Amino acid sequence: MSEFTLIERLQTRTALERADVRVGIGDDAAVLAVPGDHELVVSTDTLVEGVHFPRGTAAFDIGWKALAVNLSDLAAMAATPAWVSLALTLPACDDAWLDGFAAGFAALAREHGVALIGGDTTRGPLTVTLTVHGFVPQGMAVRRSGARPGDVALTTGTLGDAAGGLALLGTKPSRAGERHPAWCEELLARLNRPTPRIAQGLALRGLASAAIDVSDGLVADLGHVCMASGVGAEVDLARLPASSALLGLFDEAERTALQLGGGDDYELCFTAAPEVAEGLIAELARLGGGVTRIGRIVEGRGVRVLDVDGREVVPPRRGYEHFA
């Protein structure tokens, strides 16, 4: 199959036309119109089999997750998604696999109105690199560097679920006695089909002081915000949001480790001045998926985790880093 046939098949599956795509797939490059008074927001993420998703992950889930992970970066900047290009490296041309991949990719692309604008297919070990493009009104991107002492620290959704799902796959031993099938399914869905918090990201515009998506783990990612902002943060362990599934399947020590250090949740961790935090919480609650105050920004540096008595807890692991 030629490169165009493969990319065109994906484009056909997404069945999405955007007027701002002036030249799409089939030429040397795409030609695109960025709306006036907006800035372009661009992010690139690679997923490698056996590193970013377990071997044996369904093709549908790989297609979904590759796009979700990239859209999550746009969400963390408060950008509206628009276009994506795909570089797919495959060990062989497998029609059934490609159909599954295309279906997963297209399902999420349609949901967010994202058009596939081009890409490249090559032969080699399974690797998916996406570059996503979105827009923000000029100057409205929410950066990592705007957190200030006194700000509230918050997160959308629940934490540790994806890492819990990975633990259930046996990569990490589960300490849970009972394995309720619906709970297991819920955590595996969080691992394999994460939800990029696009609507939540848009709600942050002009209100949040800083934002990041939780991809490496809460402590690591909030640490990135602190580093970029030149501040410290305190996280209240007892406030961290947990799903019923995580509560049901893991004991407290393991759950805490997953919530603080588990990656791949793709929730938004963000900060806001106290005077805007209440309104922001109300708006995010309205969007669904939940929102929780988890701590505060302080003078200093680094992330300190505190127990209910205000004593510092040392997180058992600080998240995942490539080439660490």
Added chain:
Amino acid sequence: MSEFTLIERLQTRTALERADVRVGIGDDAAVLAVPGDHELVVSTDTLVEGVHFPRGTAAFDIGWKALAVNLSDLAAMAATPAWVSLALTLPACDDAWLDGFAAGFAALAREHGVALIGGDTTRGPLTVTLTVHGFVPQGMAVRRSGARPGDVALTTGTLGDAAGGLALLGTKPSRAGERHPAWCEELLARLNRPTPRIAQGLALRGLASAAIDVSDGLVADLGHVCMASGVGAEVDLARLPASSALLGLFDEAERTALQLGGGDDYELCFTAAPEVAEGLIAELARLGGGVTRIGRIVEGRGVRVLDVDGREVVPPRRGYEHFA
């Protein structure tokens, strides 16, 4: 080394600041300003070790070539390069290799004023995916689809050199008796450090009717133009430009095969109405690197190669296609 350290090291090597990069490396995504009245031009290409460059290729050359191949796609659209994001998959973190890669990448990035805006580093088999971004004034992109019967077909530079270089590496047997060191070096440089024809591409704006870069081989790539334009093409075998090195190192049959079917030259193959062709040739000649009329666009479909007596010649190979 963390992802940011690696990407930042590359950014430091390019030592390039652009005012239109509002948020660069270090946040969830880059924020970029596209100039008013311009369209954005985006292309993605992946290079896999052992497929797109031979194992053992110097790190400098891999960094250079990965960017060159992508910039060549912008040249073929008549776009001005601006930004690039890099997804680098590496088997291990090797400082000397990274320094070499960064030096090659940065050398070409500086030459064309291209800023590195972000990327991702992952562990796995050596794979480089770049997404390049450039601009064209609205409606000025040169597409593949505009060739019309009666147009002249032209190419920049010389053809077959990169494939000749690959042949010298032993992937294909060389039939040449003598191997002059300077000639060999010249062809290997064409293979490993191709020159994207950016200035030539800009000269095509408003004048060329269609353009493509020669990455798969002349017959294959001109065939893409014919397919997109709904026309045919005739190529005069005797007119195909050849370097002294190619002429010196390969006999006629092998040289012809390399010129017609050899990929990786990254010259621009383009078409123009006869009344503008002369002026375009003069302008491209002024830019250096050469320009040659190689044939004409005709009614019909497909590319026919003609000898000096106008008889059709069947090209020995039609270029390289992944998953063919």
